[in-house]
Amino acid sequence: MKLREFAKQLGLSPTTVSRALSGYPEVSEATRARVASEAMRLGYRPDINAVRLKTGRAGAIGVMMARSGEIHFAEFMSGMAQRLETADTDILITPITAHNDEDEMQAYRRLVESRRVDAVIIHSPRPKDPRIELLNSLGLPFLVHGRSETEHIHAWLDIDNENAVRRTTEHLIDLGHRRIAMINGLRGKTYSIHREQGFRIAHQERGLVADPNLMVCDKFSDESGFRHARSFLERANAPTAIVAGSTMTALGVYRAVRSLGMTVGQDVSVIAHDDVFPYLTAENMAPSLSTTRSSMRAAGTRCAELTLQLIAGRAVDEVHELWPVELILRESTAPPP
Amino acid sequence: MKLREFAKQLGLSPTTVSRALSGYPEVSEATRARVASEAMRLGYRPDINAVRLKTGRAGAIGVMMARSGEIHFAEFMSGMAQRLETADTDILITPITAHNDEDEMQAYRRLVESRRVDAVIIHSPRPKDPRIELLNSLGLPFLVHGRSETEHIHAWLDIDNENAVRRTTEHLIDLGHRRIAMINGLRGKTYSIHREQGFRIAHQERGLVADPNLMVCDKFSDESGFRHARSFLERANAPTAIVAGSTMTALGVYRAVRSLGMTVGQDVSVIAHDDVFPYLTAENMAPSLSTTRSSMRAAGTRCAELTLQLIAGRAVDEVHELWPVELILRESTAPPP
DNA sequence: GACGAAATTGAAATCGATTTCAACCCCAGT
DNA sequence: ACTGGGGTTGAAATCGATTTCAATTTCGTC
Numbered sequence: 049m050k051l052r053e054f055a056k057q058l059g060l061s062p063t064t065v066s067r068a069l070s071g072y073p074e075v076s077e078a079t080r081a082r083v084a085s086e087a088m089r090l091g092y093r094p095d096i097n098a099v100r101l102k103t104g105r106a107g108a109i110g111v112m113m114a115r116s117g118e119i120h121f122a123e124f125m126s127g128m129a130q131r132l133e134t135a136d137t138d139i140l141i142t143p144i145t146a147h148n149d150e151d152e153m154q155a156y157r158r159l160v161e162s163r164r165v166d167a168v169i170i171h172s173p174r175p176k177d178p179r180i181e182l183l184n185s186l187g188l189p190f191l192v193h194g195r196s197e198t199e200h201i202h203a204w205l206d207i208d209n210e211n212a213v214r215r216t217t218e219h220l221i222d223l224g225h226r227r228i229a230m231i232n233g234l235r236g237k238t239y240s241i242h243r244e245q246g247f248r249i250a251h252q253e254r255g256l257v258a259d260p261n262l263m264v265c266d267k268f269s270d271e272s273g274f275r276h277a278r279s280f281l282e283r284a285n286a287p288t289a290i291v292a293g294s295t296m297t298a299l300g301v302y303r304a305v306r307s308l309g310m311t312v313g314q315d316v317s318v319i320a321h322d323d324v325f326p327y328l329t330a331e332n333m334a335p336s337l338s339t340t341r342s343s344m345r346a347a348g349t350r351c352a353e354l355t356l357q358l359i360a361g362r363a364v365d366e367v368h369e370l371w372p373v374e375l376i377l378r379e380s381t382a383p384p385p
Numbered sequence: 386m387k388l389r390e391f392a393k394q395l396g397l398s399p400t401t402v403s404r405a406l407s408g409y410p411e412v413s414e415a416t417r418a419r420v421a422s423e424a425m426r427l428g429y430r431p432d433i434n435a436v437r438l439k440t441g442r443a444g445a446i447g448v449m450m451a452r453s454g455e456i457h458f459a460e461f462m463s464g465m466a467q468r469l470e471t472a473d474t475d476i477l478i479t480p481i482t483a484h485n486d487e488d489e490m491q492a493y494r495r496l497v498e499s500r501r502v503d504a505v506i507i508h509s510p511r512p513k514d515p516r517i518e519l520l521n522s523l524g525l526p527f528l529v530h531g532r533s534e535t536e537h538i539h540a541w542l543d544i545d546n547e548n549a550v551r552r553t554t555e556h557l558i559d560l561g562h563r564r565i566a567m568i569n570g571l572r573g574k575t576y577s578i579h580r581e582q583g584f585r586i587a588h589q590e591r592g593l594v595a596d597p598n599l600m601v602c603d604k605f606s607d608e609s610g611f612r613h614a615r616s617f618l619e620r621a622n623a624p625t626a627i628v629a630g631s632t633m634t635a636l637g638v639y640r641a642v643r644s645l646g647m648t649v650g651q652d653v654s655v656i657a658h659d660d661v662f663p664y665l666t667a668e669n670m671a672p673s674l675s676t677t678r679s680s681m682r683a684a685g686t687r688c689a690e691l692t693l694q695l696i697a698g699r700a701v702d703e704v705h706e707l708w709p710v711e712l713i714l715r716e717s718t719a720p721p722p
Numbered sequence: 723g724a725c726g727a728a729a730t731t732g733a734a735a736t737c738g739a740t741t742t743c744a745a746c747c748c749c750a751g752t
Numbered sequence: 753a754c755t756g757g758g759g760t761t762g763a764a765a766t767c768g769a770t771t772t773c774a775a776t777t778t779c780g781t782c
Contacts, residue, residue: 051739061762065739076760096499097443098738102436102767108477113466119664122458129450131479137480138501140445143466162433164475269664296664299636303671306643327456327606327633334611335638388769398732403770413730435768439737723782730777736770746761752754 054092069094100163108138109355110165112155114308117267119296120323120344127348128169135246135356140165153182160186160224166359169193169351171235191359191367193351195238201357203367205351209239209321212340212373213246213291216319218287219338219375221254224383225317228262229274229280229287231297235265247291251256265383273300274307281308281316288384293319295330298380317381321373335379342373391429396422402715406431406650439466444691445475447502450493451509455634456605457660457681461530464507464685472693477502490519497523503696506530509574526695528704530688532575532710540695540704543690549710550628551679553656556675556712557626558591561720562654565599566617566624568610568615568634571661572602584628610637611644618645618653625721629657632667635674635717653719656708672716679710 055065060079066074068083075083087093100107109132113121140157144152156179159165167189170301171177175197181192184200192204213230220228223252228289230247233240244263251258262280266272273292280287281304292298297319305316322330322339330337354367392399397416405412405420413421420538424430437444446469463530465476479496481489493516496502504526507516512534520527521537529541547705550567557565567584570577581600588595599617603609610629617624618641629635635657642653647657659667667674691704 050737061765063762064760067761070740071771072741074760091498092493092494093498094740095438096501097434097437097737098767099740100767101438101769102738102740103431104767107436113463117660119459121462122456125458125478126450126480129478133480141462141466141476141478143463143470157428158430161430162426164433178418183740196388269666271664271666271669299665300669307671315729325456327604327608328636329606329608331609331638332611334644386765399731399769401730404731407770409771411730416730428778431770432768435737436770437737438739439768439770441737536743724781726780728779730766730775732775733773734776735772738767740766742763742765744761747759749756750760751756 052302110168123344124348127345128352131352209242210246217250225289229285232293270300273297277301277304338381398551447505460681461685462681465689468689546579554587562626564624607637610634614638614641626654675718
């Protein structure tokens with residue numbers, strides 16, 4: 049059913065119908081009500097592509113998906129979806145298969161030039177992230193989930209990674225631990241850098257020095273948690289506590305500890321950051337895992353909201369949110385033996 | 386840059402340029418080459434919304450995302466993306482917040498009537514799934530990931546769940562197990578039903594009867610694996626083997642076994658279905674987990690391909706694929722003590 | 723050199739909405 | 753009775769491409 053037809057059935061002009069449906073003020077209340085109810089009854093809905101062509105709005109927010117199916121991705125998206133479903137805005141997934149930066153940049157260009165999206169959200173930025181410069185120069189609104197240290201202006205939402213790990217580490221030191229290891233996220237990402245900073249600062253504050261031999265960077269996975277924890281714990285001067293990058297990593301760490309005949313929360317303390325996944329709960333691990341916590345889903349919802357605001361014209365330099373994280377102590381952290 | 390302008394710069398008509406870029410045969414090779422290279426140089430790309438309006442193609446495939454961030458989702462999507470990136474087709478995520486069927490149906494209607502997508506993919510169908518009937522009546526091409534038993538025709542790709550669990554169970558019986566428990570997926574989904582069938586058939590074949598008290602349905606999560614395994618193992622007549630619905634479930638099962646002072650692969654055998662996630666590998670669990678395996682990512686890629694074929698007009702009743710699963714025996718299965 | 727077929731190119735209509743600008747109605751104020 | 757203004761409505765232009773149909777060029781053949 050097209051506007052033409054529909055308008056004819058109502059005995060009105062397309063103009064008036066269009067105005068009635070888009071809430072313009074100059075159409076009389078009586079007409080608006082009639083149009084609305086008839087649209088519902090006859091199932092008329094504007095062709096989204098015509099609307100987009102005419103208005104220039106794409107009605108979609110782009111999200112770049114890294115090739116390696118990020119474990120965080122589904123939760124974040126689900127959060128976004130929650131906000132967007134009432135905003136008549138779609139989520140457009142654009143795959144990044146590229147292994148080099150240039151390909152990735154090309155993907156952004158394509159997105160912008162073909163007018164597919166009104167804005168994009170990018171994840172896991174690096175301190176100097178070329179994407180930020182590119183998006184700025186392309187003039188496409190964008191929100192960074194995470195932060196960058198580039199001089200180029202950008203809207204962002206991030207969690208306070210530095211403070212999270214700092215409190216985590218302080219807690220371990222205060223329990224009496226002196227040799228603490230950290231299994232960090234991917235090298236080069238801003239969040240990994242911030243976490244490392246938190247780790248160092250906590251040590252310094254207490255008059256200690258973080259041992260570089262006890263710090264590694266890797267992806268968040270069960271496997272990497274296991275491997276690094278084993279490697280740490282088999283050393284002569286093994287750490288008595290381990291800070292893990294994610295609950296998935298912690299899973300591997302637990303396994304490594306057990307595989308060496310030790311017990312988490314007794315021989316070795318473990319603490320991790322928890323992005324709150326419905327299928328893996330820190331509280332249910334054995335022993336229950338102490339964590340810093342910040343919901344990935346909530347971040348998705350808020351990022352969607354902020355992105356809508358950017359599209360609506362909110363100033364980029366107003367949009368900066370740093371979320372604090374909760375510290376939740378459970379059974380996996382205790383004084384060293 | 387618009388077609389008008391671009392064509393003028395080339396000294397050609399918009400018609401010819403459009404044809405050159407879309408690969409029509411009637412444009413001379415020389416012109417085509419010139420147009421292509423200039424388009425690259427000047428960065429001309431057709432406005433996607435104009436193209437869509439004119440051609441009536443949406444250039445996107447819709448995927449419905451259930452509210453609960455499915456753990457499988459990211460991998461499947463990532464697989465889809467891999468196929469679609471060269472097809473100039475987007476993936477459109479539509480959130481389903483609805484708790485009732487009617488809302489969900491409404492979401493599909495909206496998708497179709499506003500011409501947002503050329504096809505949709507739906508997941509985890511039930512034996513009589515009303516979505517299938519609706520999509521048929523709306524005339525929108527769709528692919529079911531999984532299968533339904535409805536009389537309504539539908540294209541589908543599924544893994545052979547029945548056979549997977551059947552072989553799994555046969556293996557356990559052949560090892561000597563007589564009391565085998567199964568932690569199945571969500572009740573009412575076709576895949577859960579098929580798995581249950583496989584479980585029963587394996588028993589029957591060997592002259593045994595599956596014990597209904599040892600079969601439960603629940604979501605795939607660490608927590609549910611733990612809870613149900615505990616409950617099974619604490620009974621008077623405890624099972625000696627457990628079939629788990631996913632590696633995540635198996636994780637919880639392992640934990641439950643250990644929490645009771647028992648050992649996986651000795652006191653209790655465990656086997657699961659593995660959808661192959663990069664962050665949780667059956668092989669790396671301790672002890673390594675025996676599984677049936679089928680890559681979720683590969684399914685995504687193939688589903689994208691099949692959906693493109695449906696859009697191109699391939700007959701719906703030709704599109705049925707049943708994927709066999711591999712059975713991989715590792716350390717978690719052994720004869721009963 | 724002329725003719726017709728084949729190969730190229732272009733003008734204009736079209737997709738389905740939004741929005742500008744003009745027209746109309748109705749009534750208050752003079 | 754006439755004017756002006758507010759409140760409603762509509763005709764037509766427009767967004768930026770694709771595609772139909774007609775026009776033009778090129779080329780082989782007689």
